[in-house]
Amino acid sequence: MTNQSTNAGAAEVTAIDTHARWPLLYLIGAGLVWLIVSGVLSLIAAIQLHSPAYLAECAWFTHGRVEAMRETAFIYGWAANAGLAIGTWLLGRLGGYPLRGLNWFVVGGVFWNLAVAAGLIGIAAGEMTSFAVLQLPRAVQPLLVLSYAATAISGVLAWSGRKRAGTFASQWYAVAALFLFPWFLTATQVVLLWTPVRGVVQAVAAAWYAEGVFALWLAPLALAGAYYVVPKVSGRTLPSYEAAPVAFWTLIVVGTWTAGRHLVGGPVPAWLPTMGVVGTSLLLFHFLVLAFNFKIALTPAGTAMNFLRFGLLAYLLYGVFTTIASFRGVAAHAQFTFVTVALEQLGFYGAVSMLFFGTLYYMVPRLTGRDWALPGLASAHFVTASTGLVLALVALAVAGETQGNLLLEAKATYAEIFQQVSVPLMIHTAAQFLLIAANLLLLVNFAMSAWACGEKACASAAGLLRSSSSMEASAS
Amino acid sequence: MSAPTGSDPRVEQAPVTDEALLDSHDKLLGRQPDDKAHYRLLPLNLLFLFSGLIFFAGTYLGRYAGHFHPSVFNEHGQPPKAGAAVAVAVDPLVLGKNVYGQVCAACHQPNGQGLPPAFPPLAGSEWVAGSEERLIRILLHGLQGPIKVKGTEFNGAMPPVGPGSGFNLNPEKVAAVLTFVRKEWGGIATPVAAAKVAEIRAKDGTRPPLTVADLEKIP
Amino acid sequence: MKNGPLFLVGLFLSVLIAWSGIVLGSHAQLGRQTPFFDEGDGVAYPARQMGLAARGQLVYADLGCASCHTQQVRRPGFGNDQGRGWGERQSVARDYLFQTRPQLGASRFGPDLTNLGGRKPQPPTEEALYRFLYEGSPTHPPYAFLFENLPIAGEVSSLALKLSGTSAPASGRQIVPGERARTLVAYLRNLNTVYDYPESRPLPVEQKAPAKEEAKK
Numbered sequence A: 001m002t003n004q005s006t007n008a009g010a011a012e013v014t015a016i017d018t019h020a021r022w023p024l025l026y027l028i029g030a031g032l033v034w035l036i037v038s039g040v041l042s043l044i045a046a047i048q049l050h051s052p053a054y055l056a057e058c059a060w061f062t063h064g065r066v067e068a069m070r071e072t073a074f075i076y077g078w079a080a081n082a083g084l085a086i087g088t089w090l091l092g093r094l095g096g097y098p099l100r101g102l103n104w105f106v107v108g109g110v111f112w113n114l115a116v117a118a119g120l121i122g123i124a125a126g127e128m129t130s131f132a133v134l135q136l137p138r139a140v141q142p143l144l145v146l147s148y149a150a151t152a153i154s155g156v157l158a159w160s161g162r163k164r165a166g167t168f169a170s171q172w173y174a175v176a177a178l179f180l181f182p183w184f185l186t187a188t189q190v191v192l193l194w195t196p197v198r199g200v201v202q203a204v205a206a207a208w209y210a211e212g213v214f215a216l217w218l219a220p221l222a223l224a225g226a227y228y229v230v231p232k233v234s235g236r237t238l239p240s241y242e243a244a245p246v247a248f249w250t251l252i253v254v255g256t257w258t259a260g261r262h263l264v265g266g267p268v269p270a271w272l273p274t275m276g277v278v279g280t281s282l283l284l285f286h287f288l289v290l291a292f293n294f295k296i297a298l299t300p301a302g303t304a305m306n307f308l309r310f311g312l313l314a315y316l317l318y319g320v321f322t323t324i325a326s327f328r329g330v331a332a333h334a335q336f337t338f339v340t341v342a343l344e345q346l347g348f349y350g351a352v353s354m355l356f357f358g359t360l361y362y363m364v365p366r367l368t369g370r371d372w373a374l375p376g377l378a379s380a381h382f383v384t385a386s387t388g389l390v391l392a393l394v395a396l397a398v399a400g401e402t403q404g405n406l407l408l409e410a411k412a413t414y415a416e417i418f419q420q421v422s423v424p425l426m427i428h429t430a431a432q433f434l435l436i437a438a439n440l441l442l443l444v445n446f447a448m449s450a451w452a453c454g455e456k457a458c459a460s461a462a463g464l465l466r467s468s469s470s471m472e473a474s475a476s
Numbered sequence B: 001m002s003a004p005t006g007s008d009p010r011v012e013q014a015p016v017t018d019e020a021l022l023d024s025h026d027k028l029l030g031r032q033p034d035d036k037a038h039y040r041l042l043p044l045n046l047l048f049l050f051s052g053l054i055f056f057a058g059t060y061l062g063r064y065a066g067h068f069h070p071s072v073f074n075e076h077g078q079p080p081k082a083g084a085a086v087a088v089a090v091d092p093l094v095l096g097k098n099v100y101g102q103v104c105a106a107c108h109q110p111n112g113q114g115l116p117p118a119f120p121p122l123a124g125s126e127w128v129a130g131s132e133e134r135l136i137r138i139l140l141h142g143l144q145g146p147i148k149v150k151g152t153e154f155n156g157a158m159p160p161v162g163p164g165s166g167f168n169l170n171p172e173k174v175a176a177v178l179t180f181v182r183k184e185w186g187g188i189a190t191p192v193a194a195a196k197v198a199e200i201r202a203k204d205g206t207r208p209p210l211t212v213a214d215l216e217k218i219p
Numbered sequence C: 001m002k003n004g005p006l007f008l009v010g011l012f013l014s015v016l017i018a019w020s021g022i023v024l025g026s027h028a029q030l031g032r033q034t035p036f037f038d039e040g041d042g043v044a045y046p047a048r049q050m051g052l053a054a055r056g057q058l059v060y061a062d063l064g065c066a067s068c069h070t071q072q073v074r075r076p077g078f079g080n081d082q083g084r085g086w087g088e089r090q091s092v093a094r095d096y097l098f099q100t101r102p103q104l105g106a107s108r109f110g111p112d113l114t115n116l117g118g119r120k121p122q123p124p125t126e127e128a129l130y131r132f133l134y135e136g137s138p139t140h141p142p143y144a145f146l147f148e149n150l151p152i153a154g155e156v157s158s159l160a161l162k163l164s165g166t167s168a169p170a171s172g173r174q175i176v177p178g179e180r181a182r183t184l185v186a187y188l189r190n191l192n193t194v195y196d197y198p199e200s201r202p203l204p205v206e207q208k209a210p211a212k213e214e215a216k217k
Helices: A015-019 A021-050 A063-095 A102-124 A138-160 A169-194 A200-234 A241-254 A257-263 A271-298 A302-326 A328-334 A338-368 A375-408 A414-475 B018-028 B044-064 B092-108 B132-141 B171-186 B194-204 B212-217 C004-030 C051-062 C126-135 C179-190 C209-216
Strands: B143-149 B152-158 C036-038 C043-045 C147-151 C173-177
Touching (some): A015 A021, A015 A063, A021 A102, A021 A338, A021 A414, A063 A102, A063 A138, A063 A169, A102 A138, A169 A241, A200 A257, A200 A271, A200 A302, A200 A338, A241 A271, A241 B018, A241 B044, A257 A271, A257 A302, A257 C004, A271 A328, A302 A328, A302 A375, A338 A375, A338 A414, A375 A414, B092 B171, B132 B171, B132 B212, B143 B212, C051 C179, C126 C147, C126 C173, C126 C179, C173 C179
Antiparallel strands (some): B143 B152, C036 C043, C147 C173
16 A cells, blocks of 8 residues: 555556557647647637737737637547547456457547537638537537547447446446547537527537537546546555445436526526526536545545545536536526636636546556656646646636626626626636646646657667568578 | 655655544544445434535525426515516506507607697697596507697698507507606596497597597596 | 446436436526517517617627626525616526527626616717727727728718727727627617516515525525
């Protein structure tokens, strides 16, 4: 039960890791580049909130489009790539055999990133769908489904062809995410883009999809990582693990019934927001079991664990706060303000991203077969990222609270509201700087590690070539 | 090349192998190595909490789901009764205010102050505070020629707004707008009944606009 | 969870049920909604968006206006939407019946626009909207790219903005709203929820007591 990294003993790098090394590293690298892109776009959007004229003369960078691009680059660029890599790697490792279908994985991964890049340009040019979380233009949507399905094949094959009958929580969550996403993406595309439903039903379908992206896709991938890395690093079994299956099924079954929480007081029949409250309340059980399971994450054990602890805490807070905010009495104040934005950031950045970071800090050294090139940057990344994130969330929450209170007073003009929230919004901009800096640390560290690994691979390949050519020479 | 190569001794060694991880957690799920899949019941405290949440959610749903009706937008609302589309309770003051804004405010102004010399004020007007029958007839038939309001002489032509006129307001709306005007500027809280408007309309039929002399004949 | 196919079927069914309940459920309820025919007025509401206004909605969507503006008014007593003059009644599903892509929005960093064309006492004029879009304000970005800076050939265009001070064009030139600005403004001026549907009316007074109790929670 050692906690800190010990240099003794052979590193645990298996043939499963080396076999899938480059495809997985490719997805992670692509994800990290998208993370920086999304960070820069977030920064632009953050500046525009307190200085509206910033970049306003350029149609490609109006606030609405930057906001859509930021969200798209984050979810479909960073989170999707990193999540796919993590999910597939876990299924391979826990399945016990080297991954199959890796050529599909690579082809899918390449086309997925092409689709996201083309989609971002499309959004900038004014082709966004205007549905939150599904902003990618119509034209690239079919490619998204196909390339995702191709990429996910490896993971699902690893699961169905696994060595042992019994399964582990990481596998449930990872398989659910890999398997479900193409289905609900397609279903949503059909009702929103190919044969659009009428009027507010579109808003309902978009809200349902947004819940699906979190509860059925990104959160499960993030949790899959946590369920694997936490016991591995701490060397202990998870307490109350026998309740984990119920927590899992609660998330899958109830997770998207919460869609109505986006439409409280809106032009939809009253049962939808009510169902939102019901959904978020039932989901509390999922969060509760997780809190029991991950009690052991509180013991300090290196950078990976730091990120995981932060992410799990954020995930629990997200669960509690969304429940509170879905009640009508609270929504009347907090809805439509920066509180909602803060809550979404808490879920997507605080929980999902930080859990991904934690898993990556454990996973990448095992893929490259060597320690991080610059281990010092890892802890610097944690300090900067967590400071930036807490700062951003607090600033947004304060801005939202002020905004919500002033909106309730008929006398407060919009100019007044703007003035009152501009200081917290400037702090939010500063926090976005910190986040970009933090993520650059990770990107640099990752690039150096991958480069060092690649150099060695090249050297050994060159060595092979040289020996074979000398053999030929001697034969002739 | 497929052998575990390239291991760097500096890579943090995990305290448990994958095998051990799976074994120990399998046991917790109550699986013997080759057992059928079955879950041990939840710990009692979790089961208790889970039931509590389900109970709360069920109660909340039953109470605030608006009977799952498509046209109930307020969680305290009741679905409209079958065949009673017209009988949906309408607040005549709200309806009247809307109609006033659409039809009357252009001349009599949103604040009811009128616009001399053609459009008399409604606020504080003795006519508004006076006979209901006269007001209904003014709206149904219109009013032409000079009229004295609050001591000032006005001379304009008010078009009819009731059924069959250019505005074609139904009796319900005529009654609502009068209710609103009388409450707001005449200080009379008793609503004007739509039935009464319809009755007067049926009795009078259509006729040319009234004059003050015609009005004074009406009780 | 040892039975692979059963596990996947379970996952699939869970999501299918949720999708059916939320999306298909509301589609079954609202997908065949019809306009409301007012016997008294002899007209059906809502009116279809025509021509410029319908195209303007696409401009509104592609500029991402919905990232700061909502188009949904909540009922009296729920928040302060009426106090801000955003609309006297709550928005209901029927309001959006003919909109190709309803822009409900999720943020009110800017004011709600549901009833912009029905604002009391006066809705903003075409001219005022053009100026606002061109010049912006301390709280709103200027969208000068929606306008064209043209030389004055012959007479000044009737749509040309009457600008003064720093934003005025050089002499001999004029600022004319481009096609996108014209459709956008037509759309904005067409936005209104003046008509009162039966389902949008507030509850009768005697049912209001529990509403207050709920607000306290």
